[in-house]
Amino acid sequence: MARLMDTAFRIPGTGVSFGADFVLGLIPGFGDFAVAAVSIIIVNEARRLGVPNDKLIKMLVNVGFDTVAGRVPVLGDVFDVYFKSNWRNVQLVLDHFGLDHADLDRWRW
Template sequence: MLSSISRLMDTAVGIPGTRLRFGADSVLGLVPILGDGAGALVGLYIVNEARRLGLPREKISKMIGNVAMDSVVGSVPLLGDLFDVYFKSHRRNVQIILDHFGVLPEELQRKR
């Protein structure tokens, strides 16, 4: 489920003819303050799930840093929206969880 959320937020839509992908986080970021706040709430949900799964504090701290970076830089008009397309904090944080448990992203796709 966390992988699906991160995909929706960070890479749901591809730009034809390029390797660029973006998601709801980039679109929400176009709405001043509320959009970045909504993206941060989703990011904090992923961090909380990682905490519930027992990830160590260092990894939780890194994940919180990713959410904070996305929220702070993402709130800058235009530059922040471009940043959201490239930074993908939700995917980074889900990858931290997968790495912790030694799960490969391909393994998640096979189980659907």
């Protein structure tokens, strides 16, 4: 889900990727709410996996920061391309379990 939200699409010839977070953020009002709702699902899944509260709080701060910054017209949309809160949150979960993104790529189907 984090990949879909943050890095699903790549601009050819650049190292820039974006996801549904950017696309949904273009819809005034609803888009930022929808993105925050998906992000909260990721945080809740981390809670269910037993991630400690201090990391959950960091995850919620990432979501909050992304949501607030994403509300700024135009600049918020550009911000969404570079601040990948869901990807950061997945990294916090992986760090908790001693894994990295390469481990996820090996297990992905």
